[in-house]
Amino acid sequence: MQRQWVVNEETGEHSERITLDQSDLEKLRPYVCGIARRVGVIPADRDDLAQDVLFAFWRYSDERRIRVIEGKADVDAARTLIAAFAVRAARRYRRSARWSGGGPADETPSRGGDPALRFEAREALRMVERLPPNLRRVVELDALEYTTSETAESVGVVLGTAKSRLSRARDLLAIMR
Known part of the structure; x- marks a missing residue:
């Protein structure tokens, strides 16, 4: 991973950018496969999806460079962008899998089925949205089946803090019901 200064020709503004090489991308492959697993991509397709995501990210970073966010490590900036790319690719995968009749075809409560289940799902989302941001993030990751260490x-906290936040969030959600 390399840093370099670039100048915006229109505004004359200087900014610091990072570039990634092949080895940096390969280190991020397990991260992308983990996201694909959590989103419901079948094991046979995870590696292909990871390759597509990393290639798309490489093209993106090569064309535009990744702007360094003050106070954030280079890897964090790259991982944040890659996570967005991976979630977008996994959604496309799930749509195409449903359309073709293969892959995970579970019906989510928000898209059909019993109106009572849809109502409960929406209420649960509203309750989660009312949580403080630090607790909401832990609940979201728990819903994506992250382990507490992940x-x-x-x-960016120690394991005990993550467990404590998850417990506190569950207690608050129980009170909100």
Whole structure:
């Protein structure tokens, strides 16, 4: 991973950018496969999806460079962008899998089925949205089936803090019901 200064020709503004090489991308492959697993991509397709995501990210970073966010490590900036790319690709995968009749075809409560289940799902989302941001993030990662150690690493806290936040969030959600 390399840093370089670039100048916006229109505004004359200087900004610092990072570039990634092949080895940096390969280190991120397990991260992308983990996201694909959590979103419901079948094991046979995870590696292909990871390759597509990393290639798309490489093209994106090569064309535009990744702007360094003050106070954030280079890897964090790259991982944030890659997570967005991976979720978008996994959604496309799930749509095409449903359309073709293969892959995970579970019907989510928000898209059909019993109106009572849809109502409960929406109420649950509203309750989660009312949580403080630090607790909401832990609940979201728990819903994506992250382990507590993965959650702690993703949020940037120690394992005990992640467990405590998850417990506190569950207690608050129980009170809100």
